[in-house]
Amino acid sequence: MSARPATGLLPRLRVWPRRAASDAMLIAGLAMAGLLAVLTLLFGLNPPESAYTGNLMSRFQSPSLGGHVFGTDQLGRSLGARLAAGMPWSLGIALVAAIIALSIGTVMGLIAAWLPGWPRRVIRTVVDTVIAFPSLVIAVTVIALLGRGFWPLAVTLGLATWPIAARVVYAEAMSIVKRDYVVAAVLAGVGPVKVLATHVLPALRPTLLTMFAFTFADMLIAESALSFLGLGVPLSAPSWGNMLAESREHLVAAPWMMLVPAGAIVFAVVALNLIGDGIAASARKRGRAIG
Amino acid sequence: MSAPLLEARDLSVTFATRRGNVHALDGVSLSVARGETVGLVGESGSGKSTLAMTLMCATRPTGGTIHFDGREIGHLPQRALRAVRRRLQIIFQDPYASLDPRMKVRRIIAEPLVAHRFGSRAEIAARVRELLEAVGLPPDAADRLPSQFSGGQRQRIAIARAIALSPDLVIADEPVSALDVSIQAQIINLLQDIQQRLGMAYLVIAHDLPLVHQIADRIVVLYLGRVVEQGPAEQITARPLHPYTAGLLAATPTVDGTGRERLVLRGDPPSPINRPSGCPFHPRCPAAQDRCRTEAPALEPQPGGRAVACHFPGSVAPPLAHLLDA
Numbered sequence: 248m249s250a251r252p253a254t255g256l257l258p259r260l261r262v263w264p265r266r267a268a269s270d271a272m273l274i275a276g277l278a279m280a281g282l283l284a285v286l287t288l289l290f291g292l293n294p295p296e297s298a299y300t301g302n303l304m305s306r307f308q309s310p311s312l313g314g315h316v317f318g319t320d321q322l323g324r325s326l327g328a329r330l331a332a333g334m335p336w337s338l339g340i341a342l343v344a345a346i347i348a349l350s351i352g353t354v355m356g357l358i359a360a361w362l363p364g365w366p367r368r369v370i371r372t373v374v375d376t377v378i379a380f381p382s383l384v385i386a387v388t389v390i391a392l393l394g395r396g397f398w399p400l401a402v403t404l405g406l407a408t409w410p411i412a413a414r415v416v417y418a419e420a421m422s423i424v425k426r427d428y429v430v431a432a433v434l435a436g437v438g439p440v441k442v443l444a445t446h447v448l449p450a451l452r453p454t455l456l457t458m459f460a461f462t463f464a465d466m467l468i469a470e471s472a473l474s475f476l477g478l479g480v481p482l483s484a485p486s487w488g489n490m491l492a493e494s495r496e497h498l499v500a501a502p503w504m505m506l507v508p509a510g511a512i513v514f515a516v517v518a519l520n521l522i523g524d525g526i527a528a529s530a531r532k533r534g535r536a537i538g
Numbered sequence: 539m540s541a542p543l544l545e546a547r548d549l550s551v552t553f554a555t556r557r558g559n560v561h562a563l564d565g566v567s568l569s570v571a572r573g574e575t576v577g578l579v580g581e582s583g584s585g586k587s588t589l590a591m592t593l594m595c596a597t598r599p600t601g602g603t604i605h606f607d608g609r610e611i612g613h614l615p616q617r618a619l620r621a622v623r624r625r626l627q628i629i630f631q632d633p634y635a636s637l638d639p640r641m642k643v644r645r646i647i648a649e650p651l652v653a654h655r656f657g658s659r660a661e662i663a664a665r666v667r668e669l670l671e672a673v674g675l676p677p678d679a680a681d682r683l684p685s686q687f688s689g690g691q692r693q694r695i696a697i698a699r700a701i702a703l704s705p706d707l708v709i710a711d712e713p714v715s716a717l718d719v720s721i722q723a724q725i726i727n728l729l730q731d732i733q734q735r736l737g738m739a740y741l742v743i744a745h746d747l748p749l750v751h752q753i754a755d756r757i758v759v760l761y762l763g764r765v766v767e768q769g770p771a772e773q774i775t776a777r778p779l780h781p782y783t784a785g786l787l788a789a790t791p792t793v794d795g796t797g798r799e800r801l802v803l804r805g806d807p808p809s810p811i812n813r814p815s816g817c818p819f820h821p822r823c824p825a826a827q828d829r830c831r832t833e834a835p836a837l838e839p840q841p842g843g844r845a846v847a848c849h850f851p852g853s854v855a856p857p858l859a860h861l862l863d864a
Contacts, residue, residue: 427636433652435596435699436623449640 269532273525276460279341279518289333294332297325298436298485307501318503320493326507329485333508337488338515340401341466347405348462349455355406357443359413362421373416374410382407382469403516404466415458416451423450453530464516471512488514541608542569543739544593544626544707549612550601551588558811562579562588564763565602567837569863570707571799575733575740577754577771579747579786585811586743590711593741595619602630607706624654626854627700631712637684641694643670646678648704651777669698675729690721694728701732709741714749721788726753736828751775759783762810762818766835769844779846781823817849825853 301322317327393399473479474488494504548596554754630636714722767780
């Protein structure tokens, strides 16, 4: 609105395709993520029997449209079914971990931005310390203490990641709390919690959504990496990381055993990154329009 | 005369920076009576906005006192300030920045009402309608976002928010300088109109002296964080005593285009970190003498309820300006 005169066709031509591209990214990402969500609900929560029970007659079958679409593993279990059975593990842990990381990070970032003095110093020190610590060491330690499984892994990943979210939220909130409309609300007598909830948090929404998508993707990779190292979910659970770990011994004989879970991870990560980029692009666009 | 509504005495604000201390305000005294309009004038960097934020207690003074309705507020804890803020409101310069772009106008205007428990939902809704009408906006404006309004209309929304609780004093920090010239008069008229109906006092901050003259009863001129001249608006614009005031006055074009005698304020204001010795204005003053370089003038009372901080008051009246023009 503010002082962007329409000077003929050229600016419009320059803006329009970019807008379309960001929308297309967002739509493609949401469609891919939606597909994963539907598959998780349809098959993941109630996986076909063939995910766990093998048929030794049909070991190491390569993917084919006639038989097993994604092939079978060393015990003759359907990789497609195992992929589905792994969804609640891999996607669920990543989702919960991302929610934990962003929730704690947002609260801490907002507190640090709002309260100068000791709250800011304490939070910044904690954030810097946790970030400086290798997160793998944290994860190994916590898992050694809590044991393996869905919740220990989700909580551990969330606790190791929140400082990154806190840092992003803090940096952004620092510029938002100086805006006139936030000062105006304070001077109008609105209490701090309400100012943060009604003015600062909504202004952070695009950042939070973008960060959520990227953090979700990061958590998915981290979960896979930990499972691959044998530190993740129980070995009996076909999480995508566990499937990758099992494929290692049969890499030459049955490369699809590696390609199928790896492809699933890449698919999910690409979907989330498209969503994140799409939200970021459309927020930038709107930011320009609002000014 | 009864005690002034707002009285600042010897107000100082110093910011510590890496390059040294910035004396944004240096011993500023100022008062606003009930129902009065005081104009505060100065260039950018003179401390106008710092003064506004300090009087609103958004910035704490490092020295001096602020009395609002007889009560010291400069050092009240945040919690206790809430009650004061009900009676002390502010209008910001930039109506594009002072309204949350994600909030409907209804919520923006209702915000102070809700914060101070004005009444039930229905009462607040009725008050919002009343306020929209008072600032000349249609009732359906309530359901729109700020981005759907022009700059002048946005400033009307900001005014509606500021007067929502019928405050005793409204501080307007450059209320029209971000607006088109054609809109400025409308907003000034609106402010005057509202004052006549509600009887609140205004502290209008601006860099445009003639504009302030148009609405202010009294004018205070600020230079580098100090009051250099104050007095009734008529007298100050008719016969400025401080060379700086004369310069501000001469810097404004006249309507007929003939121009006043040119008196150019040469150079930029000095940095508030390295303040000049003596009179802070002497490096730019066309009438500066040796005494001005060493001795800082105090704000001395003058006839007619005026005061000026100059060793040679009235030495640079506009009629003499052409002799001193660089």
